[in-house]
Amino acid sequence: MIPPDHPRYRSLVARERLAQYAASGIVTLEGLTAHGRGEAFDYLIGEKTTISALQAEKTAAALLLSAERPLISVNGNTAALAADLLAPLQEKSGARVEVNLFHRSEERIRKIGSLLADAGVRVEEGVAERLLPLSHDRALCLRHGIYAADVVLVPLEDGDRCAALRAMGKTIIAIDLNPLSRTARTASLTIVDELTRALPHITDFCTTLSRDEAGRLAASFDNRWFLSQALEEIQERLSHALD
Ligand code: ATP
Numbered sequence: 001m002i003p004p005d006h007p008r009y010r011s012l013v014a015r016e017r018l019a020q021y022a023a024s025g026i027v028t029l030e031g032l033t034a035h036g037r038g039e040a041f042d043y044l045i046g047e048k049t050t051i052s053a054l055q056a057e058k059t060a061a062a063l064l065l066s067a068e069r070p071l072i073s074v075n076g077n078t079a080a081l082a083a084d085l086l087a088p089l090q091e092k093s094g095a096r097v098e099v100n101l102f103h104r105s106e107e108r109i110r111k112i113g114s115l116l117a118d119a120g121v122r123v124e125e126g127v128a129e130r131l132l133p134l135s136h137d138r139a140l141c142l143r144h145g146i147y148a149a150d151v152v153l154v155p156l157e158d159g160d161r162c163a164a165l166r167a168m169g170k171t172i173i174a175i176d177l178n179p180l181s182r183t184a185r186t187a188s189l190t191i192v193d194e195l196t197r198a199l200p201h202i203t204d205f206c207t208t209l210s211r212d213e214a215g216r217l218a219a220s221f222d223n224r225w226f227l228s229q230a231l232e233e234i235q236e237r238l239s240h241a242l243d
Contacts, residue, residue, distance in 0.1 A: 001129050002016065005118040006163065010047075010117065011039060012098050014081060015035075017080060017081065018077065018081070019081035019104035020133045021079075025107065025111060026076050026079060026111050026115060027169045029074060031048050031054055031080075034077065035077060037155075037177075038177040039177075039180075041177035042177050042193075042194050043194075044055055044234045044237065045192065045237070046233070047194070047198050048199070050193070050229070050230065051229075052225075052229035052230065053191055053226075055226070056190065056191040056193070057201040057218065058201075059203050059217050059218070060173045060189060060191055060202050060205075061202050061206045061209055061211055062172075062181065062215075062217035063154070063171055063173060063189065063217075063218045064153065064206065064219040065093065065148050065206060065211070066151075066214050066215055067095075067171070069080035069096070069148055069150050069152050070093055070095035070149065070150070070153070071095055071097070071098060071149035071152050072089065072090065072093075072095045072096070072152075072153045072154075072155075073098055073100075073152055073153070073154045074086065074097055074099050074100070074101075074112065074116065074155075075100065075112075075155075075157075077181070078155045078156055078195060079099070079115050080115075082155070082195055083118070083121065085196060086121045086199070087120035087121045087187060089198075089202060091234060092123065093203070093206045096122075096124050096148050096149070097121050097122065097124060098123070098124045098139060099112045099113055100141055100146060101137060104137045104138075104140060112213075113125075124142055124145045126145070127142075128140040128141055128142055129141070129142075131147045132146075132165070132168070133164050134147070135195060138156065138160070146165070146195075148170060150170060151171045152165060152172055152173070153173045153202075154173070154175075155184060155198075155199075156175065156176065157183050157187075158175070158182075158242055159182025159185075159186055159203050162181075162182070162186045162187055163182070163185045163186045171189075172186075172188050172189075173189045173190075173193050174189070174190045174191065175188065175190075175193065176190055176191070177192060177193070177194060178192075179227045179230040182231075185227065186229060187223065189223055190223055190226055190227060191226075192226065192230035193242075209237060215227035
């Protein structure tokens, strides 16, 4: 039992949850180390949604609402941490949801699919084909899913696949606490925020943005600006860290 008044309550709950899902095969050991890297960057940005991250979340909602075939690509860590946050986002954004894994096995796809379905997410089904310009099983995706999507939200993606999706002409929205990662620099739009803080904000913006405002925001944004704001935030915090 983690005491709710522990100063690191949220972080400890997330770790416990990931450890449980690692034991059941939904999260990989590599996924646990990726989470650790994310936590380190979360310290640096102050474990809060910054003003520029909130603006990126609004822009993400605008991109999803303006898309013809929006899609959310879900991996093991995302399902473990945020299955219950994905159902409302799917409902408000109209996005399809596809399970897409770096360490892929049919068993993991099935387990993650049922975790999401239990949380009320409608998950795309079908036979994955080698459709992405990548070697190995990372090329697999659904023809009517990721392959056909124009805007893809990929929380916690790796840089390689992000670049491959961009090369296919897709608009890619990444959620990544590390503003220096290849994913962050390759995505069309990067939200430098923690996954479980970012998703509810995107959902809220999907309900409040008008069609006109969404169109305007989706047509003019600059990912370099969002990344430079995140780096400035980190520099500012570091320069006052011992005050
Ligand atoms: P890249 O290939 O993009 O250079 P990487 O090798 O760090 O980056 P991964 O190891 O796949 O990529 O890690 C995924 C990223 O997800 C990490 O950069 C980490 O900062 C970030 N991350 C992990 N957990 C969270 C979380 N809960 N919320 C937001 N970002 C997270």
